[in-house]
Amino acid sequence: MWNDYSKSYIKNNRASSLSVIAAAFISALLLSLLCSLFYNLWKYEAERIELEEGPWHSRIEGVIRDEDLEMIRDFAHVESADRVPEQGTSPEPSAAVDLRFDDMGLVLENTPRIAALLDIPPENISYHHSLLALYMVRDPQDTAPRLIFPLFLAVTIAASLSLIAIIHNSFAVSMNARVRQLGILSSIGATPKQLRACLLQEAAALCAVPVAAGDLLGILTSMGLLRMSNALLDGRIEGRHEAVFGYHPLVFALTLLATVATVWISAWMPARKLSRLTPLEAIRDAGEPRLKRRNRSRLLALLFGVPGELAGNALKAQKKALRTASLSLVFSFLAFTVMQCFFTLSAISTRETYFERYMGVWDVMATVKNASAGTFAETDEIRSLPGAESVTVYQKAAARRVVASGECTDEMLAFGGFEGAPAGDVTPLDWGWLVNAPLVILDDAGFLSYCAQIGAEQRLDGAVILNRIRDVTNPDFRHPRFFPYIREDAGTSVLLQAASVSVSAEVPVLAYTDQVPPLREEYATLDYYELVHFLPVSLWREIGDRIGGAEPDFYIQVRARENATRAELDSLQQEIRRLLTASGYTAESENRLQEQETNDTQIRGMMAFFSLFCILLAVIGAGSLFSNALGFVRQRKREFARYLSVGLTPEEIRKIFCIEALVIAGRPVLITVPAAALAVFLMLRASYMDPGEFLAEAPLLPIAAFLLAILASVALAYRLGWRGLQKLRLAEILRDDTML
């Protein structure tokens, strides 16, 4: 039938063929682009994790001899097994081995087997959860949500399905219009098999080249986009490694398979539909959009009269064909609006709760690794650096303390005392409650300055207790309320070792206060019942050995002069790092302005990524709309002829199309405005932000720009459809026997 029928059909139906070719090309391009971008995003994330955290899949800690190492390397599917490089200055050789497998699915299965062979207990095994999660390998013990990869995957699948729907719709429009022709063929003796073969041959002939070209161009576009992102982000985000384009043959195979399968199914479906009809039914079916039941478009009729009602009915009749376009446009605009509002709100919140809150507290921060503040002697040297206004060196340590039954304040008891306190935070005892008492060990000068700040006696032999507990009945974290925690009559505080409460140290209490020193720290954010103690480093030197629990790192917090520039802070940061390195310390450092800029860049980057996704969705919607509009000429010429024959002027028909376009473009707004308003209301409520603050920075401009782009694309699609219909002449349509 190819030579006898299909070739002529394709030749004599250029518009229809072009519409199918365009849809197949656009969809294959976007699908290929999307899959390629997703693959590269995944690849980049895996590379980033491997660079930052190491390329290992699992780690075994214990006594592992060289011959054991050889045995591990010979184990099935083990790609490599290497000792973990030694860290710090510890004289002990590393007892950990990093394993990589050539089959990720076997990591969780084979690592315990290897450990068992070495007589190493299972608790000495650790897994690289973040890396494994990228390969969809989840350890049941890992409680972190790790949703980014599944989220990306879900987004890619959803977008791919939308693109597939475009190809399908385009075919459906073309094929449905031909049901009558196929019915004629059937009536003169074409078998269902012959019709199916004919449709599939046509689909293959029309789509082979555009699908291949679209797939190829999609890969090239993603390559270009990756290069562009490298050029844009290079040097802006510290530590960012360059993305190297990669493409796995499986991605190509999947993309191709998805498009080919869609084309095949789309061509096969009309054949199936036909097989359910008698030739007579098929001949009577004109493939014309029809209303299934009477359903007046009251609002449109009221607003625009007869053209409004006709437009409403036409939209209902085309409901199926317009589904992809409508859904994509609505969802893209909704997602874009909510995303813009969310990031604006998030930026305001971070700025207020972090950057503005700590603006006068720190400018440069250094985290000194594996060292103790007690032995740090370079504080004065840092203080003398040009640009450094004040320096505080501090370290944190874990300890515990008993709050006796009679020690709680009346306010604390009025709020229920320790009733309902989580068992992990508070342990009830016969004579009171054992609570966490985090220690903040300040350098002596910093501690004395703190004493002066709160009006306490300036001594170095005691501690200051942060005597406040948050009113948990007020969830507003932006404006928290506190009340006194314990009575302030005890002159000493007995600190207990966090690991073993049998070891203690009694320290004098210099003051109880509800004020905190100017540190970039948060207190009692998770454990409401912790009783924070501030200690001078001199006192820590005396009790540190008994209490222990010190964190491995300590911090140097430096404040520069007011309104210091980024260059000044960079220079100060460099000087501090140089000094620390020269003294043999390993340190990481950051400065406030740099962090703020990085944060802004990250937010912009995330916004750009999500915007790109929304734009992609909108393009899918617009693509579907264009594909539908190009099918107007075939699909709606009878409708057009009927309108003309009953006396509607071309101007009135144009009005019908304008109303249809308005409804399609207006629907995203009508759905988005209340939904976005509700989402913003809930976000504002959850973040306790003043609506006025948000409204002052509301992202109205990008939302309006996005909406205008949607309006323009809908208008253009309908303009093209209208132009095609304008070219038709009533007499020609009426003469066409398929009209009857």
Added chain:
Amino acid sequence: MELLHCEKLTKIYGAGSGQVMALRGVDLSVEKGEFVAVVGASGSGKSTLLHILGAVDRPTSGKAAVDGTDLSGLNQTQAAIFRRRKVGLVYQFYNLIPTLTARQNILMPLALDKKKPNPEFFDQITGSLGIADRLDALPGQLSGGQQQRVAIARSLIYRPALLLADEPTGSLDRKNSREIVDMLKLSNRNLGQTIVLITHDEKVALEADRIVSIEDGRIIKDERRR
């Protein structure tokens, strides 16, 4: 020799209160070489009868056989092959494929069987139907009468046992109607073609050898004129 045989043929459309009984136990027999006109008012069931005889629709009950083929037992593929080889269908609205030329439309039933046409027979048909000079035109470039001639040529090309024509003159003017009926008569006389013609036009019916009148799904009169 009996070519067509119907026995207690019934066709019901729809279900429940919307049920329509289009044929109510029709018995009909047509001999080879006969030219039968089936007449009746609109909705009487005559088109339904023709569609069942052409295997484009199925009876609800009863038996219909054409040239020894029981139509009620055919699956989709068998029905298609039956339509291709045993019957020629001519409709009121021609039902030509608009993207194919007149020649391609006529040859389509043979092409479906991958058969080459007999050039002499092709020339004979197209010549006698008066479309020999319009064979390369698309249906849209032909008049209504010419399109119907192409449709008749297509129905005859496979030398079917039975030609079924459903109001073939319904969309034509008097002159073209006359010519089409003459051509059908010619093919009946010259080629021995058995024809069942459905019409509501008495003048057209009077050209047939036999007139079967149908009303409300039943044959009420069967009159042999020759």
